[in-house]
Amino acid sequence: MKYVLLSALALSAVATPALAQETAPPKPVTVSGSVALLTDYRLRGVSQTDKEGAIQGGITITHESGLYGGAWASNLAGWGTFGGSNMELDLIGGYKVPIGGGAALDVGLTWYMYPGGASKTDFAEPFAKLSGTVGPATVLVGVAYAPKQEAIGKWYNSAADYATGIPNRPNKKNDNLYLWGDAAAAIPTTPVTLKAHLGYSKGNSGLGPNGTSPAPTGEYVDWLLGADLAIPGTPLTLSAAYVDTDISNRESAYLKPNFASTKNGSSIAGSTALFSISAAF
Numbered sequence: 001m002k003y004v005l006l007s008a009l010a011l012s013a014v015a016t017p018a019l020a021q022e023t024a025p026p027k028p029v030t031v032s033g034s035v036a037l038l039t040d041y042r043l044r045g046v047s048q049t050d051k052e053g054a055i056q057g058g059i060t061i062t063h064e065s066g067l068y069g070g071a072w073a074s075n076l077a078g079w080g081t082f083g084g085s086n087m088e089l090d091l092i093g094g095y096k097v098p099i100g101g102g103a104a105l106d107v108g109l110t111w112y113m114y115p116g117g118a119s120k121t122d123f124a125e126p127f128a129k130l131s132g133t134v135g136p137a138t139v140l141v142g143v144a145y146a147p148k149q150e151a152i153g154k155w156y157n158s159a160a161d162y163a164t165g166i167p168n169r170p171n172k173k174n175d176n177l178y179l180w181g182d183a184a185a186a187i188p189t190t191p192v193t194l195k196a197h198l199g200y201s202k203g204n205s206g207l208g209p210n211g212t213s214p215a216p217t218g219e220y221v222d223w224l225l226g227a228d229l230a231i232p233g234t235p236l237t238l239s240a241a242y243v244d245t246d247i248s249n250r251e252s253a254y255l256k257p258n259f260a261s262t263k264n265g266s267s268i269a270g271s272t273a274l275f276s277i278s279a280a281f
Contacts, residue, residue, distance in 0.1 A: 044199055046079065148175045179199065
């Protein structure tokens with residue numbers, strides 16, 4: 001699940017500079033990354049791998065000025081699949097700067113790509129994130145806003161319309177807003193970190209040119225509660241989380257069968273327990 005892995009890494013990174021300064025001078029350019037195996041890839045609470053497993057990885061190059069760039073990739077299946085290699089490749093760039101009091105501001109852009117897939121799938125999403133500490137916890141609040149683009153436009157009112165192949169609103173452009181907050185706190189004298197996530201999506205209430213939407217049903221909330229276990233002496237982390245959304249079967253009925261498991265028609269936005277193992281470098 002993308003935000004399980006990345007939010008935990010991002011929150012832990014808030015305290016990293018102080019530690020690095022105590023042990024060694026910072027390098028002008030640093031390279032970091034991660035790989036992970038997960039039981040499901042949930043993007044904002046919605047499965048992107050047909051409720052099956054995922055393998056993911058990313059790499060980031062950071063300059064001492066705060067500028068950074070990177071790439072992140074995952075396999076796909078079912079909802080969110082655009083043919084080709086059935087892979088999501090995100091190109092990410094931004095600038096992260098300390099603003100005092102242990103807080104940091106991060107602004108940038110994510111370019112969502114689907115290599116070899118159908119046309120009109122890629123879209124850009126600028127973001128801004130503010131991170132810091134509150135007592136024993138690290139916290140992060142963010143906003144991501146994708147301006148009007150065809151890839152996230154409401155071309156079809158329903159899955160039935162999509163099945164006809166005749167768009168209700170061909171070439172329609174829509175925008176998409178995502179607001180979220182993450183929090184994490186280590187349990188003293190243990191390798192365990194508790195974490196939580198809450199997100200809000202608002203955008204296209206129908207289906208885009210390829211039968212999907214970044215904000216299924218137009219407006220919904222997703223959340224997560226979980227824990228990470230860092231294995232001492234290794235770069236490995238075991239994670240477990242409970243994930244859910246407020247998208248009901250009734251609310252999403254007009255998006256089906258697109259917005260459902262290809263195996264049994266079950267919801268791909270319902271509650272589930274997710275597990276992963278990741279390695280950071």
